[in-house]
Amino acid sequence: MTRIAAAKNRARILRIETPRVFLPLLQDARYKGAYGGRGSGKSHFFAELLIEDCLIQPGLLGVCIREVQKSLKDSSKRLIETKLKDLGLGEADGFKVFEKQIQTPGDGVIIFAGMHDATAERIKSLEGFQRASNHGP
Numbered sequence: 001m002t003r004i005a006a007a008k009n010r011a012r013i014l015r016i017e018t019p020r021v022f023l024p025l026l027q028d029a030r031y032k033g034a035y036g037g038r039g040s041g042k043s044h045f046f047a048e049l050l051i052e053d054c055l056i057q058p059g060l061l062g063v064c065i066r067e068v069q070k071s072l073k074d075s076s077k078r079l080i081e082t083k084l085k086d087l088g089l090g091e092a093d094g095f096k097v098f099e100k101q102i103q104t105p106g107d108g109v110i111i112f113a114g115m116h117d118a119t120a121e122r123i124k125s126l127e128g129f130q131r132a133s134n135h136g137p
Contacts, residue, residue: 013050014055014087016048025049045063045077046133047083050110051095053131056092058106062131065113077112 014021018026022045034042064076081097090127091097094105102110 016049016052016087019046043079047079048087049068050131050133051080051089053085054095054104054108054110055089055093057101057130058104058108060104060106060108060131061129062108062110062133063102063113063129064110064133068111080110088124 019041025034025045026049034040034045036042050062050064054062064080066076076086080102084090084095084097084102094103098105101112104110113117
């Protein structure tokens, strides 16, 4: 199935192929989750969904979390960068890739964090973030 994402106040329309198994996750819900083995497409689906949400809701703050993150190359950052390229999105669309984060339309941002070394203060610093994506070890 193809879903269409249109950014507010923009003529840009994305066509994103969505496997049937993920269609229920396109419904509004406070929490969304998926379970499956390696290669089931979860990370790819949620990366595209986060990008879509950033286009639809300028200024959105998102965090991608891994249980253990030794470096940004171990994070979801590379996957999101690849998805942006695949979808033909870049600086003209409000996405700008930096070393440790990705700026999104409307002064939003996607950051990347590991939970293994999380502290109460670190968790509190995420207040105001509207999206969190958690990927396994």
